[in-house]
Amino acid sequence: MSQHRSLKTSGSVGTKRSVLKRGERIKLLKSRGLWKDGRLPTNLPKTKPE
Numbered sequence: 001m002s003q004h005r006s007l008k009t010s011g012s013v014g015t016k017r018s019v020l021k022r023g024e025r026i027k028l029l030k031s032r033g034l035w036k037d038g039r040l041p042t043n044l045p046k047t048k049p050e
Helices: 022-032
Strands: none
16 A cells, blocks of 8 residues: 655655654753753643754
8 A cells, every 4th residue: 555645755854843752851941940850741831942
């Protein structure tokens, strides 16, 4: 079964993602000084990648 042409990637390897994974968000919050130790990794504030 072939893949629809709208779903194929157009060679966009290495492009900057607009969505961060949970670990990446925590790391970014730590670097900004907004992360407190002992805090649960749920309900994280929105962050924009740098």
